[in-house]
Amino acid sequence: MQKEKITEKIVTWLKDYAENAHVKGYVVGVSGGVDSGVVSTLCAMTGLKTLLLEMPIHQKEDQVSRALDHIADLKSRFPNVEAISLNLTPSFDELFKVFNVNDEDFPAEKLAFANTRARLRMLTLYHFGQLNGLLVCGTGNKVEDFGIGFYTKYGDGGVDVSPIADLYKTEVYELAKHLNLIESIQNAIPTDGLWDVDRTDEQQIGATYPELEKIQKEWGTKTEVDYSGRDLEVFKIFSRMNKAAQHKMQPIPVCDIPEEWRN
Numbered sequence: 001m002q003k004e005k006i007t008e009k010i011v012t013w014l015k016d017y018a019e020n021a022h023v024k025g026y027v028v029g030v031s032g033g034v035d036s037g038v039v040s041t042l043c044a045m046t047g048l049k050t051l052l053l054e055m056p057i058h059q060k061e062d063q064v065s066r067a068l069d070h071i072a073d074l075k076s077r078f079p080n081v082e083a084i085s086l087n088l089t090p091s092f093d094e095l096f097k098v099f100n101v102n103d104e105d106f107p108a109e110k111l112a113f114a115n116t117r118a119r120l121r122m123l124t125l126y127h128f129g130q131l132n133g134l135l136v137c138g139t140g141n142k143v144e145d146f147g148i149g150f151y152t153k154y155g156d157g158g159v160d161v162s163p164i165a166d167l168y169k170t171e172v173y174e175l176a177k178h179l180n181l182i183e184s185i186q187n188a189i190p191t192d193g194l195w196d197v198d199r200t201d202e203q204q205i206g207a208t209y210p211e212l213e214k215i216q217k218e219w220g221t222k223t224e225v226d227y228s229g230r231d232l233e234v235f236k237i238f239s240r241m242n243k244a245a246q247h248k249m250q251p252i253p254v255c256d257i258p259e260e261w262r263n
């Protein structure tokens, strides 16, 4: 992987996009994970205003401390980086009281609240983005966004630009090392951090990112009959999730009205 070329390409792309959009820079949510670690660093490298938002919602302590350490590191390296910590737990708890219509142990209710956390962060990013003349910079990678659709529609998926969405997760880790991110971010285990129980992405999906990437790279050229053993298991997981997430990857369906009905 040509890390330097990819880095330069993304940084220039971000800079050009902001200039053409006549904005001052970008706002990024920083979670303590590797995706937002890399994206926030690339935004900082543009030299444009880069606002980092740390937005815990009942967050695990290790996630919060990794996010804060990463923010402190970026601020020490880039004068154009600013950061705000906003504890969204009380706002979420208030919504929880108002919205909690069923039993909170009901699986659909748990999923809805997990996604509401991501959407609360999205509205916060847009608030501070508009206030400061910044675009919301997305952190999704190629597996999450175009493979298994592992993101919240209009939550962390609700962004203005998506600089690393053509990079596989293993490539994001390579960039994290290349860009000298702090060790704890380089080694961070992927988690969506949206649930009260501490579950990694791998535990939730049933496959690792390297396993999913292998299938994604062969997607469209191989079918179920070409796989066996663990690869077959992962192929089935990938196929199921990819199919279920098509609505996130396609334009919003519009009900077309026949021209002749307009008279």
Ligand SMILES: NC(=O)c1ccc[n+]([C@@H]2O[C@H](COP(=O)([O-])OP(=O)(O)OC[C@H]3O[C@@H](n4cnc5c(N)ncnc54)[C@H](O)[C@@H]3O)[C@@H](O)[C@H]2O)c1
Pocket: 111, 114, 115, 118, 144, 149, 150, 151, 152, 153, 154, 155, 156, 191, 192, 194, 201, 247
């Ligand atoms: N990057 C991460 O690690 C990350 C971040 C956030 C969420 N997640 C995970 O992603 C998952 C998100 O859950 P989800 O995908 O059920 O929620 P979602 O809200 O992203 O998508 C479901 C919603 O999409 C709409 N929808 C469903 N089928 C549709 C169709 N055929 N056409 C049009 N719209 C349709 C409905 O409004 C439905 O409520 C969770 O498992 C969550 O833990 C991962």
Ligand SMILES: Nc1ncnc2c1ncn2[C@@H]1O[C@H](COP(=O)(O)O)[C@@H](O)[C@H]1O
Pocket: 028, 029, 030, 031, 033, 035, 036, 053, 054, 055, 056, 057, 059, 121, 139, 156, 191, 192, 193, 194
């Ligand atoms: N606690 C958080 N603070 C700021 N931004 C966050 C936080 N948790 C998540 N985010 C943002 O959402 C995306 C996706 O998060 P996952 O942890 O992968 O679900 C993340 O990259 C941050 O930009």
Ligand SMILES: O=P(O)(O)OP(=O)(O)O
Pocket: 031, 032, 033, 034, 035, 036, 037, 139, 189, 190, 191, 192
């Ligand atoms: O999006 P992030 O930064 O939270 O990374 P991960 O999904 O690896 O936790």
